Amino acid sequence: MSTAALAPPNSARSLFSSVIVKKAIMAATGAALYLFVTVHLLGNLQVFLGPEAINTYAAKLKSIPEILWGARLGLLTLVGLHILTTIQLMKINSKARPVAYAKKANSASTAASRTMYLSGPTIAAFIVYHLLHLTVGSAHPQFSETDVYSNIVFGFRVWWVSAAYLVAMALLCTHLSHGVQSMFQSLGFNHPKHTPRIKKFAHAVGLIYFAGFASMPLAALSGFLPPFFERL
Amino acid sequence: MNLTLHVWRQANAAAPGRMERYDARNVSEDMSFLEMLDVVNEQLIAESKEPIAFEHDCREGICGSCGFMVNGVAHGPQRGTTVCQLHMRHFKDGEELYLEPWRATAFPVLKDLVVDRGALDRIIAAGGYVSVRTGSAPDGNAISVPKEAADISMDAAACIGCGACVAACPNAAAALFTGAKISHLGTLPQGQAERSRRALRMVEQLSLEDFGACTNIGECEAACPKQIPIEMIARMNHDHLKAAWQTRGARKSGGGE
Ligand code: HEM
Ligand code: SF4
């Protein structure tokens, strides 16, 4: 017999112990990270406008250290909270079904929704590599502090680096194709008319963002984005 | 038609269980799934073997007693149908079927395909009620109920507490059940007094019972024999988040409580 006690009438359990509050934190941080990803993608696509455009943009971003570090701290907090709630919910869920089914069919869920706990941690690992590669530069063969354009072009000319980026971006975009619809549900918003549209939007986001992110390594690999000196 | 069944057999809650193979011969397509099992059990009894235990009561899809997995789908392949209302015409001759009990920490197996769903009762006890003045019957229509609220509430009230949503959920969450109960009462004027407390306490109970956390996957909605929409989970999230934000905890002084 399962015999959990009844919750006391005036329970003083902290707000943050609630699975729904945890999920709301995940959704709110996910939404903010989604906005960051959008801005980051638009910013980086300037690589197609040539070295000057993207290098000036990058210099501008770094020009006020207070804002730069404020943004970095903010992003770190968002990712930290998003990962913290991931770990907490994962723990809860790993206890909930001790005996697996001999046979289990999936009737409604998408591959993207079932793999959130795989795509998420892969993105985390990717973020670490990405920072070492294009922000810190220690994982980059010819890193320049100021020439972001060349960092991108030379970085992606290594085929396996580009391959790793493509895989990571595919996972980020599947993460978004479920996440961008899921966050509305988590925050308590579902409507028979609007929700199907949000789902379509989320799937479009997944595809379009992938095309955007993938275009950069592919352009560098194929020679469409020439190194600086070839342009001069 | 003839079928091969692989059925989870477990003598009691403490005993280990395993899948066992049975032949179901001369099954009529007009039988319900449970009637097919009745026939298999008659045969087992005739052979002095222990019949397969499964839960059932109304056999007309309204009580919520029945339910087990058929080939990995809660209540079997027919949407919006309890396993007692599932007919054998939906299966093909020679098919192999795997029958397993609901699997969740919160639903311990009592015997074979029967699980203890007391956890759902305790979720109801934690907040699934409205307080009413007893005494003479109130006037009909004394409280006006908006049509839309009545519709949503009735949709949610269709939940029969079968537990299929938990069984189908990859996280063994009881979000659809709890969402249905919270929405059923919370959308009606009569349910407003306890609305916040209900949304806090039922969700708290959900965690005390070791149900998992929802990941908005939608397997519950597909499995639900009453086709409760996943919208009810969003309603629960809304009520819970609002209540969590507004709650002031127990008052030290003053009346009430
Ligand atoms: C730029 C990076 C990321 C973005 C834009 C992002 C975005 C999102 C969004 C919008 C959601 C939906 C929230 C919800 O279901 O209510 C979500 C969920 C989730 N994210 Fe992320 N995320 C990112 C990185 C990560 C990382 C690094 C991890 C893990 C280490 C992670 C793990 C998860 C998990 C487990 C879920 C829950 C999925 C579910 O419950 O179905 N995410 N994410
Ligand atoms: S929500 Fe549907 S599947 Fe879940 S207990 Fe109620 S009737 Fe059964």
Ligand code: FES
């Ligand atoms: S036996 Fe009552 S719903 Fe199936």
